[in-house]
Amino acid sequence: MILTKAQYDEIAQCLVSVPPTRQSLRKLKQRFPSQSQATLLSIFSQEYQKHIKRTHAKHHTLEAIESYYQRYLNGVLKNGAAPVLLELANEVDYAPSLMARIILERFLQEHEETPPSKSVINSMLRDPSQIPDGVLANQVYQCTVNDCCYGPLVDCIKHAIGHEHEVLLRDLLLEKNLSFLDEDQLRAKGYDKTPDFILQVPVVMLCPLAVEGHIIHWIESKASFGDECSHHAYLHDQFWSYWNRFGPGLVIYWYGFIQELDCNRERGILLKACFPTDIVTLCHSTA
């Protein structure tokens, strides 16, 4: 699903200040029936994350935390079964899972002698039954299962999606009889930067409208939509690093990307939304 910048902007426009809930997703799907759900979810998730990054700081001032905590306490005092925390998060336009984390941290600070470590907090968010306060446990749980952009479950889903596409890509490579080294093999050999796959024998990918093909030494699978922000981050942290070490290569954004970002082809970074079909391999002459 390759979108033009304009198409992308239209979608992104609809996502401003939309809470990350089931209901929002449902509405989005209705609004853009022609786009694939996965693409929409990916875009939504990325847009929302950008939004959170921008506003993160203001939710973490001491005053803000204190005021959220007080509102939480007041709320559960009135009705512990009501979705106090979730509603608070939606009201202040912050991710429910992250709000849960703020409150949990604050709660533990009050109730424990030593300030809670990150790993303890993470573990409690993963398994709220470890939270000593039953009401808070329910509130936290409600937040994490209702958040479709943050939280341990979402993280796991994202990780699983990434893994699945790597497996998919591996299968395709095997099917095409292209020998490769995968990330684990590369790491074992001591490579400092490891794309998903390095082709042991490079291939040429032909493009429909171009006369010349592009040489591909490595392939990176990205189970997300390639928007400007994430693509630039990837370029800086990964793709250029791969180019610096292994030469030109291919990035597959399985959920599509903004067409205009595919501008480094000549330099040696190629974008695709699926596994390329037109591949030329080195022929071993038998003569």
Next chain:
Amino acid sequence: MAAVLESLLREEVSVAAAVRWIARRTQSSEDSPGEAAVLRSLRPLRKEFVPFLLNFLREQSCRVLPQGPPTPAKAPGASATLPGRPGGPPRGGRGARSQLFPPPEPPSPAAEAPLARRGGRRRGPAPARERGSRGPGGPEEGVGGESLPWAGARRLRGSGSPSSPSLALCDPPNLSNLEEFPPVGSVPPGPAGRTKPSRRINPTPVSEERSLSKPKTCFTSPPISCVPSSQPSALDTSPWGLGLPPGCRSLQEEREMLRKERSKQLQQSPTPSCPTPESGSPLPSRTGSLTDEAADPARVSSRQRLELVALVYSSCIAENLVPNLFLELFFVLQLLTARRMVAAKDSDLEPGPGVLESVGSPLFQSIHDCVFFAVRVLERQFPVLSYLDKGTLKLLAENERLLCFSPALQGRLRAAYEGSVAKVSLVMLPSAQAVSFQPETDNRANFSSDRAFHTFKKQRDVFYEVLREWEDHHEEPGWDFEKGLGSRIRAMMGQLSAACSHSHFVRLFQKQLLQMCQSPGGAGGTVLGEAPDVLSMLGADKLGRLRRLQERLVAPQSSGGPCPPPTFPGCQGFFRDFILSASSFQFNQHLMDSLSLKIRELNGLTLPPHEPNDDEGEADVDWQGERRQFAMVLLSLRLLAKFLGFVAFLPYRGPEPPPTRELQDSILALRSQVPPVLDVRTLLWQGLRARRAVLTVPWLVEFLSFADHIVPLLDYYRSIFSLLLHLHRSLVLAQEREGEMCFLNKLLLLAVLGWLFQIPTVPEDLFFSEEDQSDGFQVDAVSSEYGLDSVPVVDQQLLYTCCPYIGELRKLLASWVSGSSGRSGGFVRKITPTTTTGLGAQPPQTSQGLQAQLAQAFFHNQPPSLRRTVEFVAERIGSNCVKHIKATLVADLVRQAEALLQEQLVAQGQEGGEAAQLVESLCSQLCPHGAQALTQGREFCQKKSPGAVRALLPEETPAAVLSSAENIAVGLATEKACTWLSANITALIRREVKAAVSRILRAQGPEPAVRGERRGCSRACEHHAPLPSHLISEIKDVLSLAAGPRDPEEGVPPEHLEQLLGQLGQTLQCRQFLCPPAEQHLAKCSVELASLLVADKIPILGPPAQRRLERGQARRLLHMLLSLWKEDFQAPVPLRLLLSPRNVGLLADTRPREWDLLLFLLRELVEKGLMGRMEIEACLGSLRAAQWPEDFSEELATLFNLFLTEPPLPEPQLRACELVQPNRGTVLAQS
């Protein structure tokens, strides 16, 4: 000089003898006694002759080359030995290069008579020239020279009357000139007062390319047109008179002599030795098309004189008496293509008294003279011309003037053009390719710490980021390297703390340099100078325009001229600027070390000489490869040496030479203590001795071209320059003896040396002051009968690549065709080498000993390819052997170590002890097995080498030779492998075991599920199961619906739950896409789902009345879950969560509470062995500790008792559970 020429004209002396004399050869028997006598008398002038001649020609030509000053000659006058400084270093001569009228002799200390200098007056507009030079006036004063042949008419008379008969005393010193005659004891003049070395006639500012290597005063030839600010006034004066010592003849004698001369010329004209075109008439139709003055052979004045000068001049060129062959050719071509002559001003001529107008007239009186002279010289330089590239030949052959003046030469040039295959291609610079990551040198094991490793990882990326940014921006106007990238580079360099990191970075830098700056050109380049056929069809006049257009299109323009200063074109600029911006001492030092090492390595590379007897086709293929390899090595060497020179002399480089002599002496004393960065003198000697000058000299020249002003004065480097001068002199192109250097090889050396002699920092008098006979240059060629020098390794492509300035010749000719006079200045083509990277590996060092000697002897009489093959095979097999041992023996040992470790871990129950201890104990058990490596290695080499040798050698190799070759290969390979193995095997095993241990211990930690013995699905599986991510997301939706809040219409259809669990089963069975974290989450979610089922908390979609799950359905679903937990999950399922207070607490909210499903579930868990009874009891026990509403606690207690009392029941008794309901009834009643 005039005297010499006179002698020639009077036929007292033959030209050959004169040239021999100039060349300072020992007198040959060919010289007649008369000649010898004449020449002997002129002896003190000998050294001055050539510079004098060159300067004279330049001066004479200034009227015909009005667009700019004439081609400069870096031809000083005498290396003036100043009074009080006999034999001193030749620093006094700075500035003499612009001196067109150099004094022929050192001024006599005895001489007095400070003379009024005329120069300042006459040459007002040229102060720069005046300053550094002794000035044209000085020497002239002493000459009463009107009567000299072709003497300029303008002379000061009477001020210095001829006084001494001595030839040596000719030039009264100008004592008023403080620069040259400082007060005794004062600071020597040196270059002190000379703000700029004024050897250049016209300082041409160089582009930023060379911001560092000041002086920016470029000494290059006028890129065809230049600002004529310092242009000498036309028809200045005749210099020839200067050469003639005053008083050697009376005025009357001179006049008489000239008169005779003149009449003789008139009679003889046209001289038979210089045939004019047969027709003798110009070809107006051809020349008519020119907008410029037509040249007509019939209108040449004083043919004989021109002929003679051309002959002497050509001979000097042929004998390499001129510093720069191509500069002279350029000059001659300038004469050939001169547009028109500036009208001489009569006042300038200031005719002498009497009859001498015609005799004392300038050498070039008209365009016709110039062209005539140029053609005469070109005729004699035909051999050199014929080796120029095809494009230049074409332009020469098409030149109308040349055709008109010498059809014979034109014919030869045409033939040479037609036979030439010397196409020189222009290739655009390809965009950068990165240096690939090589685990052998780049992985963690090569770094001192994790930090260093990761820092370097980042640095590599920053380096390329900077490089890419440079590529994008460096051509933008206003972009500045330092401003744009400087701070980032320095920040990056700042992180390179450890020495080992520096060496890593330098290796990357150097590799990238080699890769980018002599990157493969490949096909597709434009052919230089070869006009496409379409163009030639368009006709001559259009052709010019098209050519010009083509020039503009294909040739990046820059002002270079025939002698450009050293620059960093293209990508090299990046590396230069990087070094400057980094300004890191450590980096520079490491870089120098690395460059030196690489230079030594490449310089010593065995480049086997061409086997002359191979005349077969395949040999030609080999030969192509060898030539290419040579070009590659040479270009790499030049690049590396250039950067080495740049970095090595960087700290010393300044715009000016030291201002005072004291300062200079102290600097000299200091610098002479500093060892050279690379022992280039020894390398040069070795190169000359091994007859590999063609490889060594070009890179050495690159290195020296970056020397600072002091370097040539240091003994060490002076001896190098001296060697190079001798070499230059010895490279006579006309001599082609057996075993001599090939023509193009010589041409390359002449070109690069000529270029070097023009570098500003090389003292200008160096070339002419060298007194020693070439006897000093006796290289014992015995040591190598066939060196690279005698192999035709250089072709035009390489020549033009190394010396792009030769292309200026073509440029000049092309601009003539196009009718433009190249107003934009000189053009320099970027010619990138068409070589590929990947230098041949150096042959391995073989061991000493008898066997080695025998092997050497064996190879001696075999073709060199045999040796290369054997060494190559040995090198590869040896290396493969090590890899093989790693993959087999070491890998086996590591597996053993893993097994031992697992045992240990099981035995000690997770607590394996300290990692270091574990490694120690494992290594002590395993390392002794490493000894097998040697035996296995030997076997491997024995097995593999012979086959490889056989495959690579020709089929026809005699059996005995083959088997010897095989044996040697086996021996060498074994030696290489075993040497490495015996030294490193233990360390290797340790390293691998250590890595394995840490791997296992890590895996032991947080994620025990990764062990994965049971991973993978059945072979028949087609992997169509739903994706784990999809399932998690679906289950999450159910969980979130259950947790609320939800809209009234939201709910889960019951069949959906069933479907979901079915899919979960499929996914868990397929496992293709399942990763451990996903499975763990699925397990956890399934437990949550079970708890919701037990508590009846899943909102069911359906009629409002029936929003709860049917009991039977729930139980069925629980069954499915139990089966999944039992059969399909491979990750541990957190079943204890079923009894966590939170999940059990779900029941608390339901009214009426139903415990039967929970009881059912618990019993099933026990039944299926998923949980132990004791475990459940423990959980229930701890549940009771939690705080509950009172009624709930009671019910919980009942459940607990029920579970404890009832023994595990078989299936049919499940119903009994429902009997608990009365219990519930009581609870209800109580509530």
